[in-house]
Amino acid sequence: MQTNKSLMRHFINIKDIPGKELKKIILDAKKRKAKRKNFNTLDIDKDSPLKGKLLIQMFEKSSLRTRLSFYIAIKQLNGGALTLRPDELHLNKGGESLSDTAKIISTFGNAFMLRTNSEEKLNILKKYLTIPLINGLSPKSHPTQVLSDVFTIEEIKKKSISKLKICWVGDSNNVLNSLIEASVKFSFKLNIGCPKKYEPNKDLLNWAKKNKGNVKIFYDSKKAASGCDVVFTDKVISMNDKVNKTQKLINFKNFKVTQAVMKCAKKDAIFLHCLPRGPEVSNEVFLGKKSKVFQQALNRIYVQKSILLYCFDKLR
Ligand code: CP
Numbered sequence: 583m584q585t586n587k588s589l590m591r592h593f594i595n596i597k598d599i600p601g602k603e604l605k606k607i608i609l610d611a612k613k614r615k616a617k618r619k620n621f622n623t624l625d626i627d628k629d630s631p632l633k634g635k636l637l638i639q640m641f642e643k644s645s646l647r648t649r650l651s652f653y654i655a656i657k658q659l660n661g662g663a664l665t666l667r668p669d670e671l672h673l674n675k676g677g678e679s680l681s682d683t684a685k686i687i688s689t690f691g692n693a694f695m696l697r698t699n700s701e702e703k704l705n706i707l708k709k710y711l712t713i714p715l716i717n718g719l720s721p722k723s724h725p726t727q728v729l730s731d732v733f734t735i736e737e738i739k740k741k742s743i744s745k746l747k748i749c750w751v752g753d754s755n756n757v758l759n760s761l762i763e764a765s766v767k768f769s770f771k772l773n774i775g776c777p778k779k780y781e782p783n784k785d786l787l788n789w790a791k792k793n794k795g796n797v798k799i800f801y802d803s804k805k806a807a808s809g810c811d812v813v814f815t816d817k818v819i820s821m822n823d824k825v826n827k828t829q830k831l832i833n834f835k836n837f838k839v840t841q842a843v844m845k846c847a848k849k850d851a852i853f854l855h856c857l858p859r860g861p862e863v864s865n866e867v868f869l870g871k872k873s874k875v876f877q878q879a880l881n882r883i884y885v886q887k888s889i890l891l892y893c894f895d896k897l898r
Pocket residue numbers: 644645646647648649719727856857858
């Protein structure tokens with residue numbers, strides 16, 4: 583099996599990937615999507631770039647969209663996917679070390695996509711895997727989601743995201759962290775509306791500031807949305823969020839995306855949500871005309887493909 587270390591890259595955090603490469607991923611996804619008009623889901627892209635490659639994926643937390651999109655993505659590139667259940671590995675019962683597991687995965691497969699409860703696990707795997715590692719959501723980031731969202735925004739708005747003002751209303755969670763990182767890499771304005779005690783991580787905000795980021799925090803959802811092109815939100819209670827859920831939901835009661843919030847954004851503003859959803863958005867907004875959440879979800883396939891190609895150093 584081929585394991586040429588110099589020709590592979592991990593995709594773990596947006597922050598650590600050069601902006602130029604991220605833009606190449608978006609461009610490749612645009613070109614590939616355009617070429618698939620009238621293709622069936624499992625038809626293979628004409629250039630068949632990942633022929634014979636095996637993507638191994640594992641989810642330590644639930645997933646619908648990430649699971650489906652990576653499966654379809656690798657298939658369309660002419661590779662195959664195998665999903666491991668963490669409860670069926672020796673690893674989770676303490677019978678095998680993470681480093682040995684990583685070495686085995688590296689010799690059997692060609693890329694590993696992991697949704698995990700632990701940043702530490704990503705760090706250890708990065709050390710021992712000799713194949714690309716893709717972060718399919720961790721407690722601190724959700725990079726594949728956010729890169730795909732940049733794609734969706736540019737597709738709908740038909741302009742570079744650097745010319746747009748993006749708003750996030752809600753919790754300072756993994757998705758927002760990746761969005762902050764993306765705001766620096768893609769040079770877009772980001773307004774965040776959240777309760778005072780739920781501000782984003784200070785180190786991340788300092789990193790954004792140091793790197794010419796344009797991130798503004800508001801303690802008012804309407805002020806945050808004012809004049810924006812896109813309004814995002816996400817669940818107040820994320821998977822494995824170990825908090826007093828009732829209290830947290832109360833603390834966020836003024837940070838729900840309603841029609842009144844959408845009215846503060848630009849007239850042609852769109853609403854995005856990575857899903858799954860909770861009470862952070864009204865049904866009216868979620869199912870309304872401005873909502874592009876289903877296009878957003880489907881686009882995950884196209885961007886996962888270009889992320890995979892980036893990892894294999896196969897972006898044209
Ligand atoms: N948005 C997202 O990552 O969805 P899943 O949790 O269903 O994969």
